[in-house]
Amino acid sequence: MSTLPKALSEQDADFQQSNASRRQRMSVWFYGLCVAIALISVVVLVVLLVSIWVQGQSRLTADLLMNSHSELDIERSGMWPAIIGSLFVCGVCALVALPLGVGTAVFLEEFKPKAKPLRWLHGFVQLNIANLAGVPSIVYGLLGLTVFVYMFNIFGQIKVNESSGWELMGANHKYQVLSLETGNVVFVPQTDPDQRQITIDQPVQGMDAAGDPIEIEVWQPGTPKPTDPAVRRRTVRSGAIGATVTEKSWYYFRLPLDKSFLAGGLTLALVILPIIIIASQESLRGVSPSLREASMGLGATTWQTVRDVSLPAALPGIMTGSILAMGRAIGEAAPILVVLGAAVAKNAGPQNLMDNAVTMPVLIYNWAGRQQDEFKELAAAAIIVLLVILLLLNSAAIIIRHKVQQSQS
Amino acid sequence: MALPKALQNRDFRSTRVGMISERIIVVLLGLCALITVLITIGIIYMLVTQSAGFFRSDFVSLRGFLTDKEWTALQSQDLAKAQFGILPLLSGTLRVTLIAMLIALPLGLITAIYLSEFASSKIRSWLKPTLEVIAGVPTVVLGYFAILVISPSLQWASGGAFSTFNATSAGIAVGILCLPMVCSLSEDAMRAVPRSLREGAYGLGCTPFETSVKVVVPAALSGIVSAFLLAFSRAIGETMVVALAAGTLPTLTADPTRQAQTMTGFIVEMIKSESEYGTVQYFSLYAVAVSLFLITFAMTLLGQIVRRRFQESYQ
Numbered sequence: 224m225s226t227l228p229k230a231l232s233e234q235d236a237d238f239q240q241s242n243a244s245r246r247q248r249m250s251v252w253f254y255g256l257c258v259a260i261a262l263i264s265v266v267v268l269v270v271l272l273v274s275i276w277v278q279g280q281s282r283l284t285a286d287l288l289m290n291s292h293s294e295l296d297i298e299r300s301g302m303w304p305a306i307i308g309s310l311f312v313c314g315v316c317a318l319v320a321l322p323l324g325v326g327t328a329v330f331l332e333e334f335k336p337k338a339k340p341l342r343w344l345h346g347f348v349q350l351n352i353a354n355l356a357g358v359p360s361i362v363y364g365l366l367g368l369t370v371f372v373y374m375f376n377i378f379g380q381i382k383v384n385e386s387s388g389w390e391l392m393g394a395n396h397k398y399q400v401l402s403l404e405t406g407n408v409v410f411v412p413q414t415d416p417d418q419r420q421i422t423i424d425q426p427v428q429g430m431d432a433a434g435d436p437i438e439i440e441v442w443q444p445g446t447p448k449p450t451d452p453a454v455r456r457r458t459v460r461s462g463a464i465g466a467t468v469t470e471k472s473w474y475y476f477r478l479p480l481d482k483s484f485l486a487g488g489l490t491l492a493l494v495i496l497p498i499i500i501i502a503s504q505e506s507l508r509g510v511s512p513s514l515r516e517a518s519m520g521l522g523a524t525t526w527q528t529v530r531d532v533s534l535p536a537a538l539p540g541i542m543t544g545s546i547l548a549m550g551r552a553i554g555e556a557a558p559i560l561v562v563l564g565a566a567v568a569k570n571a572g573p574q575n576l577m578d579n580a581v582t583m584p585v586l587i588y589n590w591a592g593r594q595q596d597e598f599k600e601l602a603a604a605a606i607i608v609l610l611v612i613l614l615l616l617n618s619a620a621i622i623i624r625h626k627v628q629q630s631q632s
Numbered sequence: 633m634a635l636p637k638a639l640q641n642r643d644f645r646s647t648r649v650g651m652i653s654e655r656i657i658v659v660l661l662g663l664c665a666l667i668t669v670l671i672t673i674g675i676i677y678m679l680v681t682q683s684a685g686f687f688r689s690d691f692v693s694l695r696g697f698l699t700d701k702e703w704t705a706l707q708s709q710d711l712a713k714a715q716f717g718i719l720p721l722l723s724g725t726l727r728v729t730l731i732a733m734l735i736a737l738p739l740g741l742i743t744a745i746y747l748s749e750f751a752s753s754k755i756r757s758w759l760k761p762t763l764e765v766i767a768g769v770p771t772v773v774l775g776y777f778a779i780l781v782i783s784p785s786l787q788w789a790s791g792g793a794f795s796t797f798n799a800t801s802a803g804i805a806v807g808i809l810c811l812p813m814v815c816s817l818s819e820d821a822m823r824a825v826p827r828s829l830r831e832g833a834y835g836l837g838c839t840p841f842e843t844s845v846k847v848v849v850p851a852a853l854s855g856i857v858s859a860f861l862l863a864f865s866r867a868i869g870e871t872m873v874v875a876l877a878a879g880t881l882p883t884l885t886a887d888p889t890r891q892a893q894t895m896t897g898f899i900v901e902m903i904k905s906e907s908e909y910g911t912v913q914y915f916s917l918y919a920v921a922v923s924l925f926l927i928t929f930a931m932t933l934l935g936q937i938v939r940r941r942f943q944e945s946y947q
Contacts, residue, residue, distance in 0.1 A: 246839050246841075246842065247839060249839065249841055250839035250840050250841035250842070252841075253840075253841040253844075254840065254841070256742065257743075257745060257746035257750055258750075260738075260742045260743055260746070261742075261743045261746045261751070261755075261759055263739060263743075264739070264743060264759070264762060264763055264766060264811060264812075264815075265758075265759070267766070267808055268762055268765060268766055270781065271769070271773075271774075271777050271781075274777065274780055274781050275773070275776070275777070278780060323664050323667060326660070326664030326665075327664040327665045327667070329661055330658075330661035330662055330665045331665060334658055334661065334662075347669075348665050348669060350936065351668055351669055351672050352668055353932070353936055354672070354929065354932050354933065354936075355668060355671060355672060356932075357862065357865050357928055357929070357931070357932030358925065358929070358932075359868070359869025359870075359871065359896065359925075359928055360869070360871065361869065361871045361896050361921075361924075362675060362869070362924060362925050362928075363675075364899075365678065365899070365918065365921050366671075366674055366675050366678055369678045369682060370674060370678065373909065375681075376909075493671055496668065496671070497668075500668070524650060524654050525658075526654050526657045547768070550768055553770075554768075554770025554771070555770070555771075556770070556772045556871075557771075557871035557872055557875075557896070557900065560900060560903060560904075561899070561903050564903065565903065565904040565906075584772045584872070587772050587773070587776065588772050588775070588872060588875070588876065591772070591776040591779065591876055592875075592876060599780070603776070606773050606776060609773070610769075613768060613770070617764075617765075617768060
């Protein structure tokens with residue numbers, strides 16, 4: 224006699240029925256839970272955007288875009304220097320990170336070595352990039368602070384209001400001396416970089432405020448003062464003391480970089496480099512191998528294949544990835560805060576390569592952390608501006624992706 | 633017999649120039665790749681040399697750093713009385729991270745299950761961009777959201793039990809930040825599970841719930857776990873949210889309603905105080921950064937190993 228399987232012999236049809244409907248109910252409940260939880264993310268985004276809009280919409284004025292931060296006139300504070308600062312910092316970041324990132328991705332994807340030790344090295348670089356992507360951005364900030372801002376103090380320590388380190392170009396030191404005409408100064412070129420002061424007791428060659436060369440006369444106290452204003456303008460009292468002033472051209476450059484927007488941009492480049500590399504690699508991997516093989520078969524070298532076949536085919540993906548990475552760079556506050564410091568009182572964008580800068584996220588951080596309600600509203604308004612900029616960038620990425628999908632299908 | 637036209641025109645370029653320029657380009661590209669290695673070396677060198685300046689100081693010992701229960705690098709004026717024990721900062725970081733994970737892991741995983749198993753393509757085309765937008769929101773904005781909305785609502789809901797700056801509001805904001813990351817990585821892992829497994833489960837009479845939870849999730853477990861680890865390391869390294877919303881007082885407690893200065897929060901606070909280069913307080917930055925780096929590095933490495941070692945491949 225054949226026996227029924229245990230499962231069938233023990234349980235009756237009613238039990239089977241109720242068990243099945245229980246499982247069905249469970250499944251429906253789970254589906255409901257999934258929908259509810261998936262909705263949470265939508266709700267969160269809506270609440271986030273609405274609350275910030277409500278808080279900041281009253282401050283979205285021309286003042287916000289045109290003015291600079293002010294402690295005294297909070298009502299009219301603005302973010303113009305921060306917008307320019309972000310532009311400069313992210314510009315440097317893009318100039319450094321894009322070629323480096325795409326170059327690394329090309330090397331890793333297109334020039335795969337055949338020898339065993341080199342293959343091992345290849346894998347190591349790959350693993351290293353994955354790890355770099357996981358390093359917190361604030362650690363990159365500290366790296367920037369040590370390597371770019373102070374450069375391990377190899378070039379001497381930077382002191383406030385003192386030119387130090389290695390000034391490589393663009394700096395013009397001169398002594399500023401008061402002339403007899405009130406409110407007028409003349410300049411004497413500085414020859415010895417260590418001498419911070421001079422005393423004038425005999426006529427020297429100098430220049431006026433406009434930079435034209437003049438002969439500086441000396442007036443001995445006790446003798447009659449010259450009366451002609453033109454002469455008075457280029458005459459100084461004997462024993463007058465001149466202190467160094469530094470005129471910096473836009474290409475003023477020195478080492479270490481100090482808290483300059485250049486250092487900030489380089490640090491940001493480190494932060495987004497892994498992102499760009501990974502995105503470019505994915506994109507290059509997506510290029511069909513048959514394209515490469517065809518190119519190779521026509522006798523092109525590897526580099527010619529990369530330049531004329533793989534890179535153009537992968538370009539849309541690389542551009543999308545790079546734009547998203549730049550969006551990350553614009554919104555990144557922590558490394559910039561560490562490298563450039565938390566000060567936000569700045570009236571204009573950077574004046575020379577070594578000038579400090581404020582960026583939008585740092586300004587938002589500063590405003591958001593203050594007690595006054597005006598600043599909190601300003602922070603919300605600045606966030607709206609930042610989000611609009613990010614939105615524009617992201618839609619550019621989406622449009623590129625869309626165009627490519629159309630042209631490929 | 634006449635030669636073919638292409639060969640008549642005997643203007644062949646030497647391949648030597650091409651070979652050399654090819655070599656140069658390979659070397660240049662290799663240098664680019666080398667820079668990424670240099671960055672890692674730079675990070676490690678910086679952390680070691682600079683934190684050595686901290687541990688060499690007479691006021692600090694490695695033992696005290698690891699076991700002392702107070703961190704008063706910024707609060708105390710007198711260096712001799714300053715306490716450098718990492719535990720309060722670590723506890724702050726862990727509190728915030730734990731709360732963030734309580735938010736991000738379940739929500740992210742279930743959203744991922746929904747996206748990969750249930751959602752129609754129309755809902756996907758709405759939900760995915762929403763998540764991408766959340767992922768693209770700058771962290772400083774989420775920090776502002778935490779002090780603008782989350783913290784007041786917590787205070788209102790609890791009747792004032794929460795202090796203005798607290799670990800919970802920062803944790804929730806960090807959780808929101810990590811959610812899209814958990815979701816997209818887990819979804820990728822689940823989409824890689826072949827259709828035949830699902831069809832097998834349905835054929836055996838499984839409900840959609842049983843198919844997704846008992847078949848698809850276990851099959852994608854390595855990817856999901858590595859997503860969790862990456863999110864964890866991201867939450868630990870998150871800076872701006874905690875700098876704005878978690879407060880500036882290092883506390884060694886498990887109470888999520890109180891202030892909690894985290895390791896990253898301390899670094900920001902220290903930078904804002906603009907202490908002089910070379911002081912013990914300045915070097916303490918790097919000691920904290922070393923701890924931070926080691927934890928996140930271990931997490932990322934573990935995530936990589938889990939993904940590679942335990943990845944199930946279906947042919």
